Amino acid sequence: MKLPSRPSTRKGGFSLIELVIAMAILAILVGVVSMRSGSLLDRSKVTKITQAVDALKTAVVLYHTDTGAYAYHTNGNNRRLISSTISGWDGPYIDDGDLGRNNPFGAMYIDNNHDGFNRVTGWDLDADGTQETTGNCNVVLLTGIDADMAEKLDQHYDNGLAGSGAATWDRVGRFQYVSGNRSGVIFLYQ
16 A cells, blocks of 8 residues: 655755855865966966076077177177177077067076176075186076065075075075065076
8 A cells, every 4th residue: 555645845956054065165176276276377487487498598508609608688689699790600599589478477688697687696506605606607587576486496496405604595506586676597507
């Protein structure tokens, strides 16, 4: 014998508690995804800069090998990696004269002096307290670099090299950060 079914008193849909729980789970997922995507975006910007710097290092080494001089390259008239009348020049050494396309934060220039357009005083590459490099060499200047990105670039180039005495991470190794004008200078070649 079959019992008669009872009519359900519940209507279709979700309860308020179920909706609140679902929204909380979604909020947590959105938070996790946005934190990870910000990290991925930063990593992609660092990668873009480091790939460009690696290519520039190759270009300035070839330029120096061919000419015996250190390259100087800005977006204005001084574009020696694209064209030059200097003896031995066998370029162009780069395809695009606008180096700023490789810096998602600002401009990018190559200097032929250790001071990186008067931003740094010298290079303590091994963080022992002695400047190993002064005078002519090649460095890259990056503008528009904030402190967070500077630390990421320093981690890439110097792997947390801390320095000794008064020297700090931003003043030793291949990457130096100048917070006053939001610029970073990367040592390329001497």
